[in-house]
Amino acid sequence: MDEARLKYLEEFGLMFGQFGLPRMLGRVLGVLMISDPPERSAEELAEELAASRGSISQTTRSLIQMGLVQRRSKPGERRDYFRVKPGAWHEIMRREMEALGAFRKTAERGLELLGSEDPDARRSLEEMRDFYVYWEREMPAVLERWEKERG
Amino acid sequence: MDEARLKYLEEFGLMFGQFGLPRMLGRVLGVLMISDPPERSAEELAEELAASRGSISQTTRSLIQMGLVQRRSKPGERRDYFRVKPGAWHEIMRREMEALGAFRKTAERGLELLGSEDPDARRSLEEMRDFYVYWEREMPAVLERWEKERG
DNA sequence: CAATATTTTCAGTAATTATTGAAATATATG
DNA sequence: CATATATTTCAATAATTACTGAAAATATTG
Incomplete structure (x- = not known):
């Protein structure tokens, strides 16, 4: 991921922070918002954000709970993918x-x-x-x- | 101040906390919302909320800056009073x-x-x-x- | 302008909240 | 069902944010 995108994700995180929500929530949502293709595995998220697995797990759970993100699994693959939920x-x-x-x-x-x-x-x-x-x-x-x- | 009112102020504080704002902000606004008469000095606020002067000073400043509270002074009195701003x-x-x-x-x-x-x-x-x-x-x-x- | 009352500032500390990382659990494959 | 892979949980720690209290600044009175 290039520098401009990392900076953008940090901005996304701060925007959520202002709102009283964890920055990581904004960062993860941010990655998913600019992803091409528009879905990412937990591992990819952890790597792109230099965050721990545990943190990604907790954050994706919150985002799903909030109705902002969808979890998807694919047949023949073990890992799950996450994407921004329309709406x-x-x-x-x-x-x-x-x-x-x-x-x-x-x-x-x-x-x-x-x-x-x-x-x-x-x-x-x-x-x-x-x-x-x-x-x-x-x-x-x-x-x-x-x-x-x-x- | 009776127990029911203190509990109410704590509720007000938590409501602001959910919003990502300091609880103290909600507590102070809460006191002013239920005050009779509807204004309080910094000293009164500090005493009623068992908070430090410094904290009240910082909080009233924020509330004024946010446009939620008015500072008023009275002729012949040194201390300032605070009240909820209409609107x-x-x-x-x-x-x-x-x-x-x-x-x-x-x-x-x-x-x-x-x-x-x-x-x-x-x-x-x-x-x-x-x-x-x-x-x-x-x-x-x-x-x-x-x-x-x-x- | 000295004395007094009041407010603000800010460094230090307390409290809270976010994040990690390793162990436990769950899931898929052959 | 054993193995490999992926996810979740949670205690420990790091980072952040809120609060205190004392010193400095400001304002008011006589």
Whole structure:
């Protein structure tokens, strides 16, 4: 792998890092995104990223669990191959949107906690709740439209 | 502060942690969200969260920088007070949406890197780029509608 | 401008999280 | 079913990130 590509993978890793996810997750997804052919074995991933087998195993498992990567096996071959799952980025977004519900619920729990305290004290939590209620209502349509146009 | 509230703040902290942000950020924002009156001095924050002054200073700075919290001073008082900025959650979302541009650019950079390689190899990056182009186009309208209805 | 109160900075430390590598487990082949 | 190959698990370690606390800087009062 040439230097430009390694640098690109590091960028991919950092992008995921900013997100609070392990860099290795981004690096592995990055390799798969630029692979030609578009699939790689665990061994190839380990070699290209100078990472341990264990780390690749853990990372591919996470990526599969997150719905971003597919594992494939071929008849007559022992090793498995990994490839980016079509719709991976949509899936990332879909999961983020699911997380909105957690924010709304946290706001609601806070309002219960405050009870009938001074309305001033409740205002921030009410705004938070209303905001996430709004987004939970709006997001599905945007996601669905993408799926209809492209999925 | 009673136990139920401390537990709630810890929850707030964990919610931010999932996001890849320091828990302390969530805890401090949490205190301010449930404060009555809705503002607190650095000293009060440090005491309520059993955290160091330095940590509170760093955290309030971050929260202000992120556009989530306001610093206020009062005439005749030396200490500053902090309160949740109205529209804080909208601001969080707005920043996330800005980050979409970085994803699109990363995809574009990858496509440059691949050049005219096998279309199969380019497919994942093209899908990534198209996806983020779509979201960059769609999100602003949703954000603006909230502002119009509520801001 | 001296005295006091408050905030910030930052080096050191603590806590957390990511990664390795070797052993254990699983899977495919002849 | 023995052998070879591939993958997973997990304890140990490395790397990173968060937090403290004391010293320095800043701001306010009389």
